[in-house]
Amino acid sequence: MSVLPDVSSLLPNTFFYPLLFISLVLWYLHQRFQSSRLTTMVNKLPGPTALPLIGNLYQLIGRLRPPQLLQYAIAESANYEKEGVVRFWLGPTKPVIGLFNPADIEVILSSNVHLDKSTEYRWFQPWLGDGLLINSGEKWRTHRKLIAPAFHLNVLKSFIPQFNSNAKRLVQRLRKEAERGTEFDVHDYMSESTVDVLIETAMGVSTGHSGDRSGFEYAMAVMKMCDIVHQRAYKFWLRLDSLFQFSHFAKEQEGYLKTIHGLSNSVIKKKKELFDRLQSDPKLQQQFAEDTENVDVTGTFLDSKGYIKDDLDDDVGEKKRQAFLDLLLETKKVNGTLTDAEIKEEVDTIMFEGHDTTAAGSSFVLCLLGIHQDVQTKVMQELNEIFGDSDRPATFNDTLQMKYLERVILETLRMYPPVPLIARKLNQDVKLATGYTIPANCTVVIGTFKVHRHPQIYENPNVFNPDNFLPEKMASRHYYSYIPFSAGPRSCVGRKYAMLKLKVLLSTLLRNYKVVSNVSESEFVLRGDIILKRDDGFRIKLEPRSRVQAAA
Numbered sequence: 234m235s236v237l238p239d240v241s242s243l244l245p246n247t248f249f250y251p252l253l254f255i256s257l258v259l260w261y262l263h264q265r266f267q268s269s270r271l272t273t274m275v276n277k278l279p280g281p282t283a284l285p286l287i288g289n290l291y292q293l294i295g296r297l298r299p300p301q302l303l304q305y306a307i308a309e310s311a312n313y314e315k316e317g318v319v320r321f322w323l324g325p326t327k328p329v330i331g332l333f334n335p336a337d338i339e340v341i342l343s344s345n346v347h348l349d350k351s352t353e354y355r356w357f358q359p360w361l362g363d364g365l366l367i368n369s370g371e372k373w374r375t376h377r378k379l380i381a382p383a384f385h386l387n388v389l390k391s392f393i394p395q396f397n398s399n400a401k402r403l404v405q406r407l408r409k410e411a412e413r414g415t416e417f418d419v420h421d422y423m424s425e426s427t428v429d430v431l432i433e434t435a436m437g438v439s440t441g442h443s444g445d446r447s448g449f450e451y452a453m454a455v456m457k458m459c460d461i462v463h464q465r466a467y468k469f470w471l472r473l474d475s476l477f478q479f480s481h482f483a484k485e486q487e488g489y490l491k492t493i494h495g496l497s498n499s500v501i502k503k504k505k506e507l508f509d510r511l512q513s514d515p516k517l518q519q520q521f522a523e524d525t526e527n528v529d530v531t532g533t534f535l536d537s538k539g540y541i542k543d544d545l546d547d548d549v550g551e552k553k554r555q556a557f558l559d560l561l562l563e564t565k566k567v568n569g570t571l572t573d574a575e576i577k578e579e580v581d582t583i584m585f586e587g588h589d590t591t592a593a594g595s596s597f598v599l600c601l602l603g604i605h606q607d608v609q610t611k612v613m614q615e616l617n618e619i620f621g622d623s624d625r626p627a628t629f630n631d632t633l634q635m636k637y638l639e640r641v642i643l644e645t646l647r648m649y650p651p652v653p654l655i656a657r658k659l660n661q662d663v664k665l666a667t668g669y670t671i672p673a674n675c676t677v678v679i680g681t682f683k684v685h686r687h688p689q690i691y692e693n694p695n696v697f698n699p700d701n702f703l704p705e706k707m708a709s710r711h712y713y714s715y716i717p718f719s720a721g722p723r724s725c726v727g728r729k730y731a732m733l734k735l736k737v738l739l740s741t742l743l744r745n746y747k748v749v750s751n752v753s754e755s756e757f758v759l760r761g762d763i764i765l766k767r768d769d770g771f772r773i774k775l776e777p778r779s780r781v782q783a784a785a
């Protein structure tokens with residue numbers, strides 16, 4: 234028997250050296266990151282406590298569901314309202330800077346330098362290719378210059394008949410819900426309608442009104458794709474393509490993209506056939522000639538003079554006034570400067586941006602009108618003054634008189650902005666108006682939802698009040714305190730299209746149905762997966778209005 238004490242339990246076991254090694258490597262990496270220029274500068278910005286290496290990721294534990302994530306982002310940013318800036322570390326090398334001060338936002342959005350989208354937008358690439366929403370540099374500049382004129386007001390005015398015929402179809406589809414009189418989710422109806430109307434206007438292809446549900450299937454696939462892209466942002470193991478490709482999401486994505494690209498391919502094919510026929514038939518050309526009637530839009534949101542002016546206001550001359558897909562095909566034919574692949578990615582981009590945003594926006598308008606019956610009564614008074622007893626379709630001039638409905642739409646987009654945040658990647662240091670400096674390589678997130686509910690900008694920011702958009706109220710606020718369509722050189726090209734379409738669609742629907750909602754705003758469960766939605770569904774009831782029938 235040994236007289237020596239047993240020291241084997243004190244000796245390092247098999248795990249000791251590997252653990253020591255990993256700890257030393259982590260400690261070394263932490264020290265390196267801490268002393269880098271990026272970290273030193275970012276850590277001067279206000280933000281919640283970040284832990285070594287994982288940064289603020291620990292705060293996401295237990296919040297990996299879209300509604301909780303949005304709630305967390307809103308609550309955490311409220312602690313930095315005074316500063317207008319908040320920094321988060323998503324791991325050791327990924328700083329994200331949230332901005333919600335209009336003067337700081339202007340520094341980024343009005344710039345011709347900070348135009349690059351954040352790296353997260355690359356997850357859209359299998360879907361949108363290198364289209365206008367995500368591309369950058371010279372390609373973005375030339376494509377933006379090419380596409381913006383297709384959304385000039387004089388082109389949009391020629392879409393009024395299609396807006397009306399689709400509004401009428403929507404009213405007919407909703408009839409069964411009105412007859413039932415029970416609660417239903419209006420978002421599916423709005424999605425299908427906004428896809429169809431986009432195909433018939435910007436793409437210039439008839440959907441045939443034949444009961445074909447490809448628009449609906451497309452809209453549902455888009456919703457699922459948005460969910461996948463959103464999950465990649467906060468489930469960190471999905472951020473890397475090398476891991477994502479082995480997940481079940483990759484397989485699902487393939488299926489959704491088949492539906493999405495199936496529709497865009499078929500739209501392009503149909504349009505090409507029509508385009509070729511048009512080219513060889515002068516009579517058809519005459520028939521499709523644009524309506525370039527001159528109408529005064531001063532004093533409305535469609536007129537940007539009193540608001541944020543952008544390239545949608547540039548007069549591009551009569552010649553260039555063509556609808557979107559006509560313009561692209563013509564450019565390819567005449568200049569040879571566009572490839573088929575480029576046309577495809579721009580069609581996919583416009584199809585996505587043009588439908589999901591307006592489907593969410595219009596669904597929120599209906600929910601809010603269902604809750605605020607006094608506001609709905611005022612909208613109806615205005616519509617009755619415009620249309621009287623007539624069930625005629627809306628004209629462009631009618632839409633200019635829908636000033637109160639316009640304020641309702643603007644206020645809805647303030648409280649529930651369909652694009653709740655915008656993210657840019659900085660390629661150089663930026664000094665903000667508030668004095669803070671953000672270093673190059675940071676991701677900057679503009680918190681639209683947060684700016685729109687800032688108590689120092691909007692009196693009673695959580696109260697729905699269309700009068701927030703009376704001209705004098707708008708004039709008294711900072712330009713960049715209302716940015717549902719972003720602003721500056723990279724603002725939304727479909728802004729005027731969206732407002733015009735929403736007015737025709739909503740006014741037609743309201744002339745036929747009274748909207749009712751038993752759900753209060755405090756019960757809305759919001760989720761921000763790319764586009765802001767209600768997780769609990771856009772639940773409303775409809776009651777037929779006896780006086781006016783569907784506009785013919």
Ligand code: HEM
Nearest residue numbers: 365366586587590591594651652717718719725726727731
């Ligand atoms: C209520 C409706 C809409 C809202 C709230 C909205 C909002 C926005 C926002 C915030 C952006 C900037 C996104 C970013 O920087 O990440 C954007 C960009 C864009 N939107 Fe819209 N949008 C709407 C409707 C439309 C429509 C109807 C179209 C086309 C028909 C459209 C086409 C685009 C395009 C192509 C871009 C990219 C522009 C660029 O990067 O140069 N949008 N939109």
